[in-house]
Amino acid sequence: MAETPVAELSFExxxxxxxxxxxxxxxxxxxxxxxxxxxxxxxALKKRCETKLKEAEEKVAAITLDAEGNPTGTVPVEGQ
Structure with missing residues (x-):
């Protein structure tokens, strides 16, 4: 059974x-x-997990909130 390339794996x-x-x-x-x-x-798997976590953190940090604290969308993250 061939291993899936690490770069193609999801975080999970x-x-x-x-x-x-x-x-x-x-x-x-x-x-x-x-x-x-x-x-x-x-x-390689450890590095992949770290990369995917960093991407997720950047996406969460890019969420903008309106005056009531509700998400209004996201700000594009570089490379997305």
């Missing part, structure tokens, strides 16, 4: 896979080469 998918990777590494029942591959994949 990346987090779930990262939890699996960490679990396998903590058990220590994988060969050294596989451990290295898992560690590399885990590092």
């Amino acid at each position: 998918q990346a987090m779930a896979e990262l939890e699996e990777v960490v679990g396998r590494l903590e058990r220590g029942d994988v060969a050294l080469d596989e451990s290295i591959r898992l560690y590399e994949r885990g590092a």
